[in-house]
Amino acid sequence: MRIILLGMGVVGGSFLELLELEGADLYRKYGLHPVVIAAADSRSVVYNPRGLDLRNILMYKRTHGSLQGHPNEVEGLDPVRDLDAEVVVDVTPSDFRTGEPGLSHLRAALQTGKHVVTANKGPLAVEMPALIEMFQHKGLKLLFSGTVGGGTPFLRFVGKCLSGERITSIRGVVNGTTNYILNRMEDGVSFSDALKEAQEKGYAEADPSNDVDGWDSAAKLVILSNWAMDLGVTLRDVSVRGIRDVRITEEMLSRGRTVRLIATADESGLRVRPEEIDRKDPLVVPGALNAVSFTAEISGRHTLTGKGAGGRETAAALLRDLVELKMHMGGSEPC
Numbered sequence: 295m296r297i298i299l300l301g302m303g304v305v306g307g308s309f310l311e312l313l314e315l316e317g318a319d320l321y322r323k324y325g326l327h328p329v330v331i332a333a334a335d336s337r338s339v340v341y342n343p344r345g346l347d348l349r350n351i352l353m354y355k356r357t358h359g360s361l362q363g364h365p366n367e368v369e370g371l372d373p374v375r376d377l378d379a380e381v382v383v384d385v386t387p388s389d390f391r392t393g394e395p396g397l398s399h400l401r402a403a404l405q406t407g408k409h410v411v412t413a414n415k416g417p418l419a420v421e422m423p424a425l426i427e428m429f430q431h432k433g434l435k436l437l438f439s440g441t442v443g444g445g446t447p448f449l450r451f452v453g454k455c456l457s458g459e460r461i462t463s464i465r466g467v468v469n470g471t472t473n474y475i476l477n478r479m480e481d482g483v484s485f486s487d488a489l490k491e492a493q494e495k496g497y498a499e500a501d502p503s504n505d506v507d508g509w510d511s512a513a514k515l516v517i518l519s520n521w522a523m524d525l526g527v528t529l530r531d532v533s534v535r536g537i538r539d540v541r542i543t544e545e546m547l548s549r550g551r552t553v554r555l556i557a558t559a560d561e562s563g564l565r566v567r568p569e570e571i572d573r574k575d576p577l578v579v580p581g582a583l584n585a586v587s588f589t590a591e592i593s594g595r596h597t598l599t600g601k602g603a604g605g606r607e608t609a610a611a612l613l614r615d616l617v618e619l620k621m622h623m624g625g626s627e628p629c
């Protein structure tokens with residue numbers, strides 16, 4: 295299976311490491327033989343039609359900070375449009391306003407007949423219903439299990455384990471950064487100090503607004519609810535409020551209550567907002583964990599908890615999607 299990798303950051307780097315580590319097992323267990331023929335960062339593309347030396351590419355990126363000047367660098371080439379491959383793996387940054395650069399990558403993959411595996415929430419947040427329809431129409435797979443929950447298989451759980459049942463509502467804590475901050479505020483730390491801590495620990499980015507203002511949660515809610523409830527929504531359909539003005543008081547805690555940033559999809563619509571919640575509710579999870587409750591019409595509420603992010607964890611989700619793609623492509627021929 296020939297792969298074009300777009301993005302060589304935290305997740306892209308971990309993905310290459312995992313391919314190195316798991317390569318033999320992937321072939322033995324699934325007949326999957328992933329060959330990364332091209333990799334790109336924001337400035338450069340490296341290419342080898344027989345497959346790049348993954349360890350070498352990783353080392354080069356880590357020591358130089360860029361792929362520029364690598365012996366396999368090719369200039370003036372659009373990797374998705376100009377190269378032949380079965381799959382594009384997109385791990386470029388998530389932009390919730392424009393969906394770029396991921397949206398252009400997905401459109402180019404569609405136009406050139408390539409499957410896509412992505413952890414990038416941007417394109418799905420702004421255009422998920424149309425993208426799903428276009429990929430289906432072309433008989434191509436668009437797989438995105440790493441977009442929600444990092445390595446925790448929220449999407450796969452609801453898609454596979456609850457298949458055949460109607461999902462009537464979703465409620466989730468899907469942003470680890472805000473969950474960490476709210477947990478620390480429970481300990482009496484101020485919002486700004488908790489945010490600083492989250493940045494020091496690498497949970498929050500230098501510009502934390504996508505997390506603390508609720509947009510990251512809203513993007514994940516769009517993906518979850520389209521996938522599990524077939525709602526056909528985009529980010530424009532979500533009412534969003536973040537946690538900047540949240541107060542967690544002693545009095546609230548003594549009543550057994552706290553505050554969490556909850557993303558909800560139900561008969562009243564889609565919303566992200568801080569909510570007062572019972573401290574024993576399964577959605578009240580510690581640290582930077584995530585938790586999502588799916589309510590199914592017959593079997594009731596199911597809650598899954600796990601790490602919401604992490605380079606290696608998200609790379610594992612990409613690998614799961616590649617295995618699924620291999621199953622979909624079928625045949626006994628190693629690919």
Ligand SMILES: NC(=O)c1ccc[n+]([C@@H]2O[C@H](COP(=O)([O-])OP(=O)(O)OC[C@H]3O[C@@H](n4cnc5c(N)ncnc54)[C@H](OP(=O)(O)O)[C@@H]3O)[C@@H](O)[C@H]2O)c1
Nearest residue numbers: 301302303304305335336385386387388395413414603604
């Ligand atoms: N990190 C996580 O735990 C996690 C979890 C779930 C989902 N995600 C999603 O996964 C994606 C990647 O996350 P990350 O943490 O790896 O981000 P990151 O460390 O910022 O890496 C992004 C990479 O994309 C490259 N890039 C930017 N524009 C590009 C373009 N037009 N073409 C090709 N490459 C381009 C960057 O290049 P430079 O190296 O030159 O800057 C960088 O290598 C994001 O969409 C994120 O929301 C991340």
